[in-house]
Amino acid sequence: MFKTNNVTSRIFERQIRTPAPGTSVHSARRFYENLVPSFTIYDVECPDHSFFKFTDDGQYFVCFSRNRQDLIVYRPTWLSFSCKGEDCDNNQELPPQVKRFESFFTQLYVKPLASCNELICKDFFLYMESNQFGIFATSTAQIQDARGTDGAILGVPSFEKITIHLFRLEDGFKLDEKVFHNDCVNLTHNMGAFLYDDLLAVVSLRYQTIHILQIRDSGNLVDVRAIGAYCREDDELFINSSSQLAGNRGDLVDNGTNHDQPNSNNSFLSGIKQRLLSFIFREIxxxxxDQTQRVQCLKKKFYFHFQDYVDLVILKVQFLDRHHLLIKFGSVDVGASRNTDQLPAFFAVYNMETTEIVAFYQNAADELYLLFERFCDHFHATSINSMYMNFISSHSNNIHALEQLKSMKNKATSISQFVKKMLSSLPLNCQSMSPSPYFDQSLFRFDEKV
Incomplete structure (x- = not known):
């Protein structure tokens, strides 16, 4: 294949040769082989902000004020200076304005984001490419020893208020917000939220609920469904009507002496937990x-571990497509621990439309690891409208990444521990991978650890 380090020659080659159908974007990205950063400017005068990240299309640079109250967005001006000569890498005679941050970025706006008692979650930001919407979060201070309220699980901290903000990045106009009161959402590195097309999943750790929101083109956050205590939209109505009917019958018998009985909501397992237990039971x-062997197998694998399954809590969620969720279950200790490689965890694939669990794995399951190794791209769940996120290198679409993975696997002292370590990243954090050409392993070879 024709290849040269001269940009002019590559442009001329592009004029006289037509790439194969469907490969024009790949051909354009190959120009980055000739445009490699090779010079660093030090001691640049930068504003006192907390710099966060670029959007995937490179149009916006998102920053926060040091007091974590304001949103600050810049527009990159890109290439501003050039060097003429053979020894450009060592050329120190650059114009003075190169040392200034404003020479490379233009400030678009500064918008207040957090209220007086809230702070911006500086590790959380999701970008909706089709509408150029930005999703941010603010929260009050963490309450470690929070009182147990109805439906809340013990051992999970609480925040008096967590707010999800929807902004239009073009002009910084606030479109809508969603508030969670006395709740806990793990917003660090987007762990507690996942964006897929126009659907946003937010995991309430404290109340064990997966909130599915839809982002309309008009800029509204609309509640679609809440998966947790109930799975279908009419489950709560059905249970309440049934309990009300049972209560009326009780009044006829004891003339109202049963009013102090516990609420039926507390005496039942949650809807998602019942779906999980029934799936495990049917699988076993x-x-x-043989009927005798079946009973013995149920005693060993289901009833013996029944309380362990009941105690599982939802830790993390991601979309696999518009209808299926990959849900990570574990103990409360797993959610609070930094190193979760050695701790037991379980993964379930949940169909939101049929409200059924369709698959269930442990974090040491070889079957799930093989699926992750061969079909890693399906775990990224990139938007169908995104032309940038389709270029993320993985071991299922890139031979160099696959060789690197096999090398790590061969060096591992224990295959089971290696499988646990690889699966500990599931479900994947939303928009945690960069589509930059400099991370394209078809163009460049690099060590991810460095």
């Missing part, structure tokens, strides 16, 4: 055909 039931 179908393993044996």
């Amino acid at each position: 039931w179908s393993e044996e055909t």
Whole structure:
């Protein structure tokens, strides 16, 4: 294949040769082989902000004020200076304005984001490419020893208020917000939220609920469904009407002496937990055909671990497509621990439309690891409208990344521990991978650890 380090020659080659159908973007990205950063400018005069990240299309640079109250957005001006000569790498005679931050970025606006008692979550930002919307979060101070309220699980800290903000990045106009009161959402590195097309999933750790929101083109955040205590939209209505009917019958018998009985909501397992237990039961039931062996198998694998399954909590969620969620279950200790490689965890694939669990794995399952190794791109769940996120290198679409993974696997002292370590990253954090050409392993070879 024709290749040269001369940009002019590559441009001429592009004029006289037509790339194969569907490969024009790949051909354009190959120009970055000739445009490699090779010079660093030190001691640049920068404003006193907390710099966060670029949007995937490179149009906006998102920053926050040091007091974590204001949103500051810049527009990159890109290439501003050039060097003429053979020894440009060592050329120190650059114009004075190169040392200034404003020479490379133009400030678009500064907008107040947090209220007086809230702070911006500086590790959280999601970008909706199709509408150029930005999703930010603010929260009050963490309450470590929060009182247990109805439906809340113990051992999870609480925040008096968590607010999800929807902004239009073009002009910084605030479109809508969603508020969670006395709740806990893990917003560090987008762990507690996942954006897929126009759907946003937010995980309430404290109340074990997956909130599915839809972002309309008009800029509204609309509640679609809440998965947790109930799975279908009419579950709560059905249970309340049933309990009300049972209460009316009780009044006829004891003339109202049963009003102090506990609420039926507290006496039942949550809807998602019942779906999970029934799936595990059916899987174990179908393993044996002999009735005696089936009962023994259920005793060992289901009833013996029944309380362990009941105690599982939802830790993390991601979209696999518009209808399926990958849900990570574990203990409260797993959610609070930094190193989760050695701790047991479980993964379930949940269909939101049928409200069924369709698959269930442990974090040491070889079957799930093989799926992750061969079909890693499906775990990224990139938007169908995104032309940038389709270029993320993975071991399922790039031979160099696959060789690197196999090398790590061969060096591992224990295959089971290696599988646990690889699966500990699931579900993947939303928009945690960069589509930059400099991270394209088809163009450049690099060590991810460095």
